[in-house]
Amino acid sequence: MKIAYLLVDPAVGLFGTTGASVRVQEMIRAFQAHGHDVTVFCLTRQDRPEEASGTGSGLKPAGLRDLPVVTVPVEVPRSPVQPAEAEDAPPTGSGGAGAESAGDARREAVGHAAAQLASRAVEEAVPFDLIYERCSMFSDAGARVKEQLAAAGHSAQLVMELDAPLVEERTDATTSCWSPTVRALTAADLITCASSSLARWAGELLAGDGSDAADQQEEQDEQGAERGSAAEQAAASRLAVVPHGVNTDRFIPADRDPGAPFTVGLVGSLDPRHDIDLLLRALAEAPHPRRSDWMLEIIGGGPQMEQLQVRAAELDAYRQVTFHGPIRSADMPQMLTRVDVAVAPFPAAQEGEGRPISPLTVYEHLACGVPVVASAVGDLPALLRSPASRQGTSGDQSTREPVDSAERISDADRGLLVPPGDVGALAAALGQLADQPDLRARMAFAGRAAVVERHTWTRRAGEVLRLLSLPSSTHAGLTTPIPVVDTATAAGTPDEAGSPRPGVISSGRRRRRRPRRPPGSRRRRRSRGPHSPQVGGGG
Numbered sequence: 001m002k003i004a005y006l007l008v009d010p011a012v013g014l015f016g017t018t019g020a021s022v023r024v025q026e027m028i029r030a031f032q033a034h035g036h037d038v039t040v041f042c043l044t045r046q047d048r049p050e051e052a053s054g055t056g057s058g059l060k061p062a063g064l065r066d067l068p069v070v071t072v073p074v075e076v077p078r079s080p081v082q083p084a085e086a087e088d089a090p091p092t093g094s095g096g097a098g099a100e101s102a103g104d105a106r107r108e109a110v111g112h113a114a115a116q117l118a119s120r121a122v123e124e125a126v127p128f129d130l131i132y133e134r135c136s137m138f139s140d141a142g143a144r145v146k147e148q149l150a151a152a153g154h155s156a157q158l159v160m161e162l163d164a165p166l167v168e169e170r171t172d173a174t175t176s177c178w179s180p181t182v183r184a185l186t187a188a189d190l191i192t193c194a195s196s197s198l199a200r201w202a203g204e205l206l207a208g209d210g211s212d213a214a215d216q217q218e219e220q221d222e223q224g225a226e227r228g229s230a231a232e233q234a235a236a237s238r239l240a241v242v243p244h245g246v247n248t249d250r251f252i253p254a255d256r257d258p259g260a261p262f263t264v265g266l267v268g269s270l271d272p273r274h275d276i277d278l279l280l281r282a283l284a285e286a287p288h289p290r291r292s293d294w295m296l297e298i299i300g301g302g303p304q305m306e307q308l309q310v311r312a313a314e315l316d317a318y319r320q321v322t323f324h325g326p327i328r329s330a331d332m333p334q335m336l337t338r339v340d341v342a343v344a345p346f347p348a349a350q351e352g353e354g355r356p357i358s359p360l361t362v363y364e365h366l367a368c369g370v371p372v373v374a375s376a377v378g379d380l381p382a383l384l385r386s387p388a389s390r391q392g393t394s395g396d397q398s399t400r401e402p403v404d405s406a407e408r409i410s411d412a413d414r415g416l417l418v419p420p421g422d423v424g425a426l427a428a429a430l431g432q433l434a435d436q437p438d439l440r441a442r443m444a445f446a447g448r449a450a451v452v453e454r455h456t457w458t459r460r461a462g463e464v465l466r467l468l469s470l471p472s473s474t475h476a477g478l479t480t481p482i483p484v485v486d487t488a489t490a491a492g493t494p495d496e497a498g499s500p501r502p503g504v505i506s507s508g509r510r511r512r513r514r515p516r517r518p519p520g521s522r523r524r525r526r527s528r529g530p531h532s533p534q535v536g537g538g539g
Helices: 019-033 097-123 141-151 178-187 196-208 212-220 222-236 276-285 305-314 329-336 360-367 380-384 423-435 437-454 457-467 487-492
Strands: 002-007 037-042 069-071 130-134 157-162 190-193 239-241 263-267 295-299 321-325 341-344 372-375 415-418
Touching: 002 019, 002 097, 002 141, 019 037, 019 130, 019 329, 019 360, 019 457, 037 097, 097 141, 097 178, 130 141, 141 157, 141 178, 157 178, 178 196, 190 196, 190 457, 196 239, 239 457, 263 276, 263 329, 263 360, 276 295, 276 305, 276 423, 295 329, 305 321, 329 360, 341 360, 341 423, 360 372, 360 380, 360 437, 372 380, 372 423, 380 415, 415 423, 423 437
Parallel strands: 002 037, 002 130, 037 069, 130 157, 157 190, 190 239, 263 295, 263 341, 295 321, 341 372, 372 415
Antiparallel strands: none
């Protein structure tokens, strides 16, 4: 099957190092693993200059060197709205004729780029069976390609991938800037969303056509409400939550030096989307006798870098904190194995924001056998806690309380949850994991097993293909879980249903990856974990 992958976002480089670029690359690899040919149509192969990590930026990563790429170089003005700016700085897109003019110029440039990209895709004369577009502000390229192919007598399905809320468009929902997005999403056969909050946001957008006036009318008019309900149902039938995934062949557990200090890690943009100040305070204020020996590794760049460095000094924790800045995606697996615990601190989500709080880095940490302490928001509770731990809760109730005692921790939990903004709960969770290497080992094993079985990129691509009734390989990316505790005690880890198995895991030491047996070997192996690889479960 032939797939046209459209990347019209001028801020996302095809071979860049940001999380968005990583998702693009991994989904392409996953479609290829399912046996399909992918051709990419994009505006740029590189990161934005301020996000590039230096060496290797813009180069084709491993596994994609033979990827056909068609680049349409179109100059697109930088967005006047900066959602990731520091909270104490005035947003550059707030008011003023200059900002409005810049926004209009950007819409026009992206619209022109989308039209050019669509034309190039049709000119390729390849009978594409699937059009896959990463949803970008002001782009309707996928809808154009689908329409033009249909006019030429060829039917192709369209998938729109929504990985982040379209902040620029939300700032002025009564203008024509909504029309390209609504057109693109309306034309899609399937809309995949990286989180449940994004799916709700997209459903509301499609039901209301992005118009505040229409929403108000629907609330006042019973007939309008009925139309809105029908529109919501129609939109919901084409929406699917397809979270981030992880490449479990690249991200693998590794031994830690038993003499190394307890090390906490954070990977992410240094901006208000992450409550990094909370983490610095927890590091400085934790009532733990060995707190001053703890280390914190912060990986990522952003507008709050200097502010956070000053804050670490104010808290007298600067010598314990290393700010690495952004790094190449190829170097990320090695960096993640340097930490004992990862932290994903998010502020409380605001109603209607549509934030995709199911971050890529959490999956990567779990694949490396690193337990995670995360804010109990978004989809993170479902990712980190086993069904046994969530039993008896409903809706978001399970996200309101942290896991704060050994009695409440299931052996299948992959991490601890803390209320957003609660520095005491975060400090206590870090102290608990610092004191209990056996608990970290159990969580490491459960996390690795979970992502191998259910959260790989090839599984994500397979889900998309199956939703469209398109062919997917039954063996794509199958992999074997790599043990992160002694295999002799692995039988003590419960399965996902929460039923315990005999034995107790007592080893806190991670084991090295053993060499794979050559193909064709018939020696029967013993199980290496509580989960067996399933169809589409590797990546």
